[in-house]
Amino acid sequence: MKAGIVSLLLLLLTCTHGLQRGKDYFKEKVCNEYNILGETDFRSISLVINSRKYSNATFEQIISLVNDMVDLAKKCCTAGADPDCYENESTALSEKSCRPDAPFPRHPGIAGCCTEQGLARKLCLAALKHPSKEFPTYLEPSNEEICDAFKKDPRGFEERFLVEYSSDHSYAPLPILLNSTRNYLSAVRTCCASTQNNICFLKERLQHKPAQAFTHLSNKACALYALLGKNKTTVSYLIKFTQQTPSLSFENARNLAGETSEILSKCCDSLEENCFQNELKLHIAHICNTACGGNERLRTCCSSKDDVGKYLCIYSLPWDKHSQVPQVPSSVDEGACGEDGELDIYRNIYDVARLYTRAPEALLITLYSASQTATSDCCGLPDPKACFAEKDLKTIAPLHALIEKGNEICGEYSDHTYVEFLKRLRANALTLLPPGTVDAEDQVSALVEQRTSYVTKCCHLNAPPTYCGIQVKDPVPTICFLADCIENKS
Ligand SMILES: *[C@@H]1O[C@H](CO)[C@@H](O)[C@H](O)[C@H]1NC(C)=O
Numbered sequence: 001m002k003a004g005i006v007s008l009l010l011l012l013l014t015c016t017h018g019l020q021r022g023k024d025y026f027k028e029k030v031c032n033e034y035n036i037l038g039e040t041d042f043r044s045i046s047l048v049i050n051s052r053k054y055s056n057a058t059f060e061q062i063i064s065l066v067n068d069m070v071d072l073a074k075k076c077c078t079a080g081a082d083p084d085c086y087e088n089e090s091t092a093l094s095e096k097s098c099r100p101d102a103p104f105p106r107h108p109g110i111a112g113c114c115t116e117q118g119l120a121r122k123l124c125l126a127a128l129k130h131p132s133k134e135f136p137t138y139l140e141p142s143n144e145e146i147c148d149a150f151k152k153d154p155r156g157f158e159e160r161f162l163v164e165y166s167s168d169h170s171y172a173p174l175p176i177l178l179n180s181t182r183n184y185l186s187a188v189r190t191c192c193a194s195t196q197n198n199i200c201f202l203k204e205r206l207q208h209k210p211a212q213a214f215t216h217l218s219n220k221a222c223a224l225y226a227l228l229g230k231n232k233t234t235v236s237y238l239i240k241f242t243q244q245t246p247s248l249s250f251e252n253a254r255n256l257a258g259e260t261s262e263i264l265s266k267c268c269d270s271l272e273e274n275c276f277q278n279e280l281k282l283h284i285a286h287i288c289n290t291a292c293g294g295n296e297r298l299r300t301c302c303s304s305k306d307d308v309g310k311y312l313c314i315y316s317l318p319w320d321k322h323s324q325v326p327q328v329p330s331s332v333d334e335g336a337c338g339e340d341g342e343l344d345i346y347r348n349i350y351d352v353a354r355l356y357t358r359a360p361e362a363l364l365i366t367l368y369s370a371s372q373t374a375t376s377d378c379c380g381l382p383d384p385k386a387c388f389a390e391k392d393l394k395t396i397a398p399l400h401a402l403i404e405k406g407n408e409i410c411g412e413y414s415d416h417t418y419v420e421f422l423k424r425l426r427a428n429a430l431t432l433l434p435p436g437t438v439d440a441e442d443q444v445s446a447l448v449e450q451r452t453s454y455v456t457k458c459c460h461l462n463a464p465p466t467y468c469g470i471q472v473k474d475p476v477p478t479i480c481f482l483a484d485c486i487e488n489k490s
Pocket residue numbers: 056106107108130131
């Protein structure tokens with residue numbers, strides 16, 4: 001499974017240029033791929049690619065789809081196949097995909113694609129992709145279970161692993177994902193044949209740990225990029241860099257964030273084997289040159305021996321405890337209507353992040369969106385000042401309050417042991433209920449549970465963005481880990 005070969009397959013599955021070049025282009029690519037790889041590797045790569053596309057599908061749905069794709073290639077890609085075979089069969093496959101009872105993965109976009117015909121429909125189906133799973137579902141079995149399952153049915157074990165691992169890492173760049181699955185399966189083959197398989201697994205895991213961690217990390221970073229797009233990804237990293245190292249100047253933080261976002265735009269969909277590794281070299285040098293002065297832990301990361309090690313270390317640094325600015329930054333106002341309006345908003349987010357270094361990023365991103373909405377609604381009006389004042393009152397100020405509370409509760413969570421944190425949370429929740437509440441115990445338990453769930457998942461850098469609320473649509477998010485939310489409910 002060479003990357004160059006993989007790239008061919010991917011092209012034929014996703015490349016929209018095919019529309020201009022016509023259907024033969026696809027046939028040629030698929031068949032080329034099939035003939036070069038052979039059936040087994042073609043099947044493996046198809047499993048990985050479809051599990052990435054349909055990360056929410058069941059194993060059986062993926063297998064049905066891949067079975068049909070392999071059958072198509074087997075039937076139509078041989079030397080003597082009828083010239084119409086590929087076109088007819090792939091049309092039949094796309095028709096089958098459009099049937100409501102199809103055994104294939106489900107996707108909300110399928111119905112829309114099925115209103116198209118011919119090549120346009122196939123391209124539309126090929127471009128569908130599920131959003132990322134924010135919480136992985138694959139649990140690695142014990143060594144003994146791995147080898148039992150592998151010995152019983154080697155191919156079945158491999159296929160299940162390919163599907164489960166790929167759907168958990170559906171946004172990791174394909175070459176990185178393939179490398180990881182290849183490493184893992186090769187370790188299983190070697191170690192299950194070894195008489196000392198525990199020692200063997202230990203050794204293999206140690207050796208591949210950086211590559212596995214990198215797969216995990218690139219998956220998270222690219223999923224964020226896919227969710228937020230380029231501009232908001234820049235904002236997201238502006239927040240991360242600032243909350244990690246609040247002494248960083250605005251210019252440096254913004255440059256580093258812009259650089260990260262640029263790298264993601266280049267590498268997340270790249271089929272180049274070492275895109276990330278190559279791009280990260282310079283970026284890490286910039287981080288280490290500009291940010292180390294104000295961050296002791298970062299300095300330690302920068303002394304790691306290789307770039308991937310440095311990056312993994314930097315990425316997992318916690319947020320800084322100490323805020324830098326003495327007073328609360330103001331909201332954006334009519335000043336942001338100028339040419340550099342976007343920059344004003346960035347600077348405002350930077351100021352807020354520097355003050356509230358432990359506020360969940362999701363809340364700050366919501367502030368960014370609200371500020372952007374304010375400028376687009378208010379600038380150009382006869383009285384932008386009044387408009388901004390109203391926006392401030394209605395959406396921005398409540399967000400500031402929410403961010404302040406988020407900072408406070410995440411600070412509590414970070415500063416205390418979990419047991420102590422729970423105790424304080426419970427005591428605090430009790431004070432919020434009106435005296436004489438009948439089922440106070442139940443209400444308090446429900447609240448504590450709801451908040452701890454949010455806090456444990458969201459009170460750190462690189463938290464899962466959708467769960468933690470980046471996509472909150474309302475101008476004032478109703479994330480219920482804060483006191484006022486309880487008050488509204490009771
Ligand atoms: C994923 O599957 C779950 C359960 O089958 C379902 O509730 C959810 O809506 C699905 N998500 C998407 C994006 O299809």
